[in-house]
Amino acid sequence: xxxxxxxxxxxxxxxxxxxxxxxxxxxxxxxxxxxxxxxxxxxxxxxxxxxxxxxxxxxxxxxxxxxxxxxxxxxxxxxxxxxxxxxxxxxxxxxxxxxxxxxxxxxxxxxxxxxxxxxxxxxxxxxxxxxxxxxxxxxxxxxxxxxxxxxxxxxxxxxxxxxxxxxxxxxxxxxxxxxxxxxxxxxxxxxxxxxxxxxxxxxxxxxxxxxxxxxxxxxxxxxxxxxxxxxxxxxxxxxxxxxxxxxxxxxxxxxxxxxxxxxxxxxxxxxxxxxxxxxxxxxxxxxxxxxxxxxxxxxxxxxxxxxxxxxxxxxxxxxxxxxxxxxxxxxxxxxxxxxxxxxxxxxxxxxxxxxxxxxxxxxxxxxxxxxxxxxxxxxxxxxxxxxxxxxxxxxxxxxxxxxxxxxxxxxxxxxxxxxxxxxxxxxxxxxxxxxxxxxxxxxxxxxxxxxxxxxxxxxxxxxxxxxxxxxxxxxxxxxxxxxxxxxxxxxxxxxxx
Amino acid sequence: xxxxxxxxxxxxxxxxxxxxxxxxxxxxxxxxxxxxxxxxxxxxxxxxxxxxxxxxxxxxxxxxxxxxxxxxxxxxxxxxxxxxxxxxxxxxxxxxxxxxxxxxxxxxxxxxxxxxxxxxxxxxxxxxxxxxxxxxxxxxxxxxxxxxxxxxxxxxxxxxxxxxxxxxxxxxxxxxxxxxxxxxxxxxxxxxxxxxxxxxxxxxxxxxxxxxxxxxxxxxxxxxxxxxxxxxxxxxxxxxxxxxxxxxxxxxxxxxxxxxxxxxxxxxxxxxxxxxxxxxxxxxxxxxxxxxxxxxxxxxxxxxxxxxxxxxxxxxxxxxxxxxxxxxxxxxxxxxxxxxxxxxxxxxxx
Numbered sequence: 001x002x003x004x005x006x007x008x009x010x011x012x013x014x015x016x017x018x019x020x021x022x023x024x025x026x027x028x029x030x031x032x033x034x035x036x037x038x039x040x041x042x043x044x045x046x047x048x049x050x051x052x053x054x055x056x057x058x059x060x061x062x063x064x065x066x067x068x069x070x071x072x073x074x075x076x077x078x079x080x081x082x083x084x085x086x087x088x089x090x091x092x093x094x095x096x097x098x099x100x101x102x103x104x105x106x107x108x109x110x111x112x113x114x115x116x117x118x119x120x121x122x123x124x125x126x127x128x129x130x131x132x133x134x135x136x137x138x139x140x141x142x143x144x145x146x147x148x149x150x151x152x153x154x155x156x157x158x159x160x161x162x163x164x165x166x167x168x169x170x171x172x173x174x175x176x177x178x179x180x181x182x183x184x185x186x187x188x189x190x191x192x193x194x195x196x197x198x199x200x201x202x203x204x205x206x207x208x209x210x211x212x213x214x215x216x217x218x219x220x221x222x223x224x225x226x227x228x229x230x231x232x233x234x235x236x237x238x239x240x241x242x243x244x245x246x247x248x249x250x251x252x253x254x255x256x257x258x259x260x261x262x263x264x265x266x267x268x269x270x271x272x273x274x275x276x277x278x279x280x281x282x283x284x285x286x287x288x289x290x291x292x293x294x295x296x297x298x299x300x301x302x303x304x305x306x307x308x309x310x311x312x313x314x315x316x317x318x319x320x321x322x323x324x325x326x327x328x329x330x331x332x333x334x335x336x337x338x339x340x341x342x343x344x345x346x347x348x349x350x351x352x353x354x355x356x357x358x359x360x361x362x363x364x365x366x367x368x369x370x371x372x373x374x375x376x377x378x379x380x381x382x383x384x385x386x387x388x389x390x391x392x393x394x395x396x397x398x399x400x401x402x403x404x405x406x407x408x409x410x411x412x413x414x415x416x417x418x419x420x421x422x423x424x425x426x427x428x429x430x431x432x433x434x435x436x437x438x439x440x441x442x443x444x445x446x447x448x449x450x451x452x453x454x455x456x457x458x459x460x461x462x463x464x465x466x467x468x469x470x471x472x473x474x475x476x477x478x479x480x481x482x483x484x485x486x487x488x489x490x491x492x493x494x495x496x497x
Numbered sequence: 498x499x500x501x502x503x504x505x506x507x508x509x510x511x512x513x514x515x516x517x518x519x520x521x522x523x524x525x526x527x528x529x530x531x532x533x534x535x536x537x538x539x540x541x542x543x544x545x546x547x548x549x550x551x552x553x554x555x556x557x558x559x560x561x562x563x564x565x566x567x568x569x570x571x572x573x574x575x576x577x578x579x580x581x582x583x584x585x586x587x588x589x590x591x592x593x594x595x596x597x598x599x600x601x602x603x604x605x606x607x608x609x610x611x612x613x614x615x616x617x618x619x620x621x622x623x624x625x626x627x628x629x630x631x632x633x634x635x636x637x638x639x640x641x642x643x644x645x646x647x648x649x650x651x652x653x654x655x656x657x658x659x660x661x662x663x664x665x666x667x668x669x670x671x672x673x674x675x676x677x678x679x680x681x682x683x684x685x686x687x688x689x690x691x692x693x694x695x696x697x698x699x700x701x702x703x704x705x706x707x708x709x710x711x712x713x714x715x716x717x718x719x720x721x722x723x724x725x726x727x728x729x730x731x732x733x734x735x736x737x738x739x740x741x742x743x744x745x746x747x748x749x750x751x752x753x754x755x756x757x758x759x760x761x762x763x764x765x766x767x768x769x770x771x772x773x774x775x776x777x778x779x780x781x782x783x784x785x786x787x788x789x790x791x792x793x794x795x796x797x798x799x800x801x802x803x804x805x806x807x808x809x810x811x812x813x814x815x816x817x818x819x820x821x822x823x824x825x826x827x828x829x830x831x832x833x834x835x836x837x838x839x840x841x842x843x844x845x846x847x
């Protein structure tokens with residue numbers, strides 16, 4: 001299977017960039033049709049099943065992982081580069097399929113979006129009971145008893161679902177959210193204070209889980225299947241597992257629909273049907289259930305009972321009442337408000353490689369990527385626009401740091417000037433990624449209070465470092481606390497590994 | 498003798514050529530029709546037995562894009578030969594927007610029903626909102642509408658397992674037909690059980706709007722809504738509005754899966770309900786040829802037996818079905834409001 005890097009989609013204004021691990025040609029034996037699937041990142045966990053699917057169906061599968069909002073935008077523009085779409089929730093397909101190209105969409109599995117809280121803390125806070133409301137959890141957060149991580153609401157389905165759930169809980173409402181509700185000053189105050197308790201915000205649910213495992217946090221809002229997966233790893237590492245908390249008033253269910261994108265190629269359609277049929281076959285459904293995803297309303301099959309571990313609070317018997325998603329215009333308003341004013345401000349330091357090897361195509365890709373992020377007109381299209389208090393810093397480097405440009409404003413002109421600096425920057429000599437990354441990490445710690453921000457270092461490079469400083473850097477990163485995530489995006493001649 | 502042999506050879510050659518020509522023309526004569534289709538009929542259009550029969554008998558294949566019955570009228574129609582929505586309203590909407598249709602024909606019928614789960618149906622039965630006659634569930638629409646309008650909570654009717662207020666999930670009434678027809682049913686109920694007309698509609702609209710303003714995001718396709726109902730459980734979709742054909746098709750296509758859910762899924766007939774008339778609209782001469790194929794007796798039989806669409810000749814009165822709680826005849830039916838009234842409802846709800 002071939003993974004394609006979704007570079008731009010992975011850049012988020014909240015400061016997190018995915019470094020997608022690449023592998024290719026796992027099977028290499030198929031000569032059949034290629035199916036290009038635009039997918040949510042939570043499906044990365046199914047890669048083994050997809051590898052097997054390629055072998056059994058003879059269809060080559062190319063997965064491109066993007067956030068839900070990006071997928072919705074891609075569908076709106078007709079998704080010409082894809083043959084199928086596989087989102088976390090059918091909501092994003094319904095909102096995006098303006099061109100009526102989605103066909104044969106069927107739910108592959110379901111999983112609710114829930115809170116996973118450190119077991120001892122959940123017990124201490126009284127969250128092991130049947131009747132926990134989002135409000136109970138929110139008051140624990142407000143009283144500084146609980147810090148949690150979630151994904152960005154504007155980039156990821158689980159984040160959007162959780163955020164909308166918070167709004168309902170704060171309003172004490174169970175009928176649909178309206179634009180009038182969103183205008184309430186009291187609500188705005190409350191949600192801002194709540195989101196200031198977010199420890200980390202990540203661009204996708206899969207990456208959030210990785211970040212959670214690498215760090216030391218109290219809780220995360222994520223898919224039940226990823227909480228299960230995280231718990232397996234936590235327990236294996238001798239760490240405390242998370243307790244699954246299903247609030248009765250603020251949860252949602254991801255239904256994971258896989259649909260065909262009709263561009264009039266019947267061979268692709270046949271290939272799609274083969275893949276979908278394979279994934280829905282009884283045997284493969286059971287394998288999917290084995291990853292902690294729900295496949296049936298009639299409870300878990302006997303052979304996968306142990307996966308849905310009751311001692312972790314996982315409860316498949318309980319009736320789940322998901323929240324009512326607001327109407328399309330209200331949802332879009334809510335997401336824009338998240339991005340522009342509710343979320344914790346971001347502090348993003350972009351370390352941009354201007355070494356000789358980046359000359360030409362690499363530099364062009366890099367400048368284009370920055371154009372999408374910094375020029376607000378472009379950023380807004382993907383709900384990546386800067387918000388109140390955001391800080392954006394550009395550090396250009398070759399073997400040393402070349403220049404540092406800063407914008408401490410969400411003002412479009414200020415950010416456009418930052419982009420102009422990137423565009424006009426001259427290519428230099430050799431490459432040392434380490435020096436630049438270390439510089440960025442120091443810059444954040446010395447000039448800002450990182451806990452006031454969702455901070456991140458984003459390294460854009462072709463990865464051709466002239467010295468092998470990787471080990472030295474890893475040592476520095478560990479000893480410096482390693483609290484600020486560093487994400488790398490590869491350009492130009494870079495190998496995906 | 499010689500000339501004769503040559504003659505025979507020539508004859509054979511001619512026959513062979515003619516045969517080849519016939520083979521060629523046979524395959525090139527197949528006309529591929531393309532159009533917009535309501536999601537609830539996708540199973541029927543994807544049915545290989547039906548497609549094969551139509552191709553063989555009428556030299557037609559149907560390709561489609563899915564669209565809501567009202568959405569499809571204003572969609573880009575270039576390159577399309579037909580529309581196949583699910584109501585008279587969509588046809589009249591088409592005629593208003595584009596001028597009189599080239600040809601149109603009612604092909605199938607199916608009543609609007611409610612799908613729910615056993616625990617919900619039982620609770621509603623205790624409240625006297627739902628009752629059973631000959632094993633068929635019927636809902637008193639006026640009582641149900643009152644319950645929804647009064648924002649009664651599920652816990653008020655003894656369902657403390659469910660969170661939120663009593664509601665019926667529908668597709669978007671401004672875009673898709675099943676939601677649109679359910680909105681009409683609600684409007685009629687708010688009008689004391691009489692079909693709303695131009696003189697009564699304005700009194701009903703504010704309450705109707707209030708009900709729908711609480712529902713938030715609505716699907717645009719009946720098939721998506723039905724799939725979510727099956728997949729996401731009673732907490733997510735306690736009651737939805739859909740077509741009777743949907744459960745019949747599901748049971749025919751997935752007998753094993755139906756077996757697992759049949760004790761939980763309950764079909765409730767609003768009393769009275771409305772008929773959804775699946776009406777084929779030809780956009781050009783090629784599109785017209787589709788009508789003949791769809792009203793063919795064999796297609797109509799398969800449409801009932803495998804996909805649950807009632808037709809003039811086929812209904813549950815003549816042909817066994819695997820689903821329980823389906824009446825032979827649906828007799829408690831009321832008229833849909835006129836197009837002008839429906840337009841007012843759509844405008845108010847969009």
